[in-house]
Amino acid sequence: MGYKVEKSDAEWREQLSPAEFQVLRQAGTERAFTGEYTDTKTVGVYKCRACQTELFRSDTKFDSHCGWPSFYAPLAGDTVEYITDTSGGMVRTEVRCANCGSHLGHVFEGEGYGTPTDQRYCINSISLTLEPDEA
Numbered sequence: 001m002g003y004k005v006e007k008s009d010a011e012w013r014e015q016l017s018p019a020e021f022q023v024l025r026q027a028g029t030e031r032a033f034t035g036e037y038t039d040t041k042t043v044g045v046y047k048c049r050a051c052q053t054e055l056f057r058s059d060t061k062f063d064s065h066c067g068w069p070s071f072y073a074p075l076a077g078d079t080v081e082y083i084t085d086t087s088g089g090m091v092r093t094e095v096r097c098a099n100c101g102s103h104l105g106h107v108f109e110g111e112g113y114g115t116p117t118d119q120r121y122c123i124n125s126i127s128l129t130l131e132p133d134e135a
Contacts, residue, residue, distance in 0.1 A: 005051045005100035016050065023126050024050050024102040027087075027094065032067025035125025039063075044132040045075070051100040052129065055079050062115055068105065068122050072115035080104065095121060102127065 007015070012025050022028040037046070046056040046069075056071045064070035074080045078098055085094040085106065095104045105123035113120055 003099060003101045007100075012050070020049060020126055023124050027085075027103040029105075030068075030124045030126050035068060037069045037125040037128060037130060038067065040069070040130065042130060042132050044130050046071075046123075046128045046130055048097040048100060048102055048104070049127055049129045050102040051097060053079060053097055053099040055097065055104070055128070056121070056123070058130075062113065064113060064120055064122070066120070066122060069125055069128070070113075071121040071123065072113070072117045072119055074121065082107070095123065097127075104128075 009025065013021055016024060019030070023030060043058045045054050046058070047054050054075050056075055060071045060073045062070055062072060081096050081098045083094040083096060085092045092106045092108070095107050096102060097104060103124075104127045105121065108120045108122060109118055111118075111120055
């Protein structure tokens with residue numbers, strides 16, 4: 001798929017730390033309960049760490065107690081793309097940034113959270129940058 005932001009692996013490696021590259025460009029996962037935004041309550045916009053596209057607002061973030069930041073909806077439907085992920089012996093829906101193709105996490109449905117969409121976007125903190133709203 002063609003993205004608005006396309007770079008070679010070498011260019012991404014120059015821009016991203018090794019841990020960021022492993023998650024964003026190689027679809028890795030950070031360890032549960034270790035990410036900087038897991039418990040953050042700061043009001044603002046969460047952007048793709050690779051290309052700075054606005055992805056989620058803090059008002060859709062909720063406490064899922066799963067170990068990663070959880071949102072019930074992206075900022076706009078076209079900011080993320082969905083890929084069927086069959087790795088690890090299961091079928092899941094991977095969430096990627098629609099602007100640069102970076103791996104963000106996965107989305108799950110029907111888990112019974114009291115959210116308007118009944119979805120949980122389970123997103124790696126390392127895939128995001130939080131831009132706080134101005135006070």
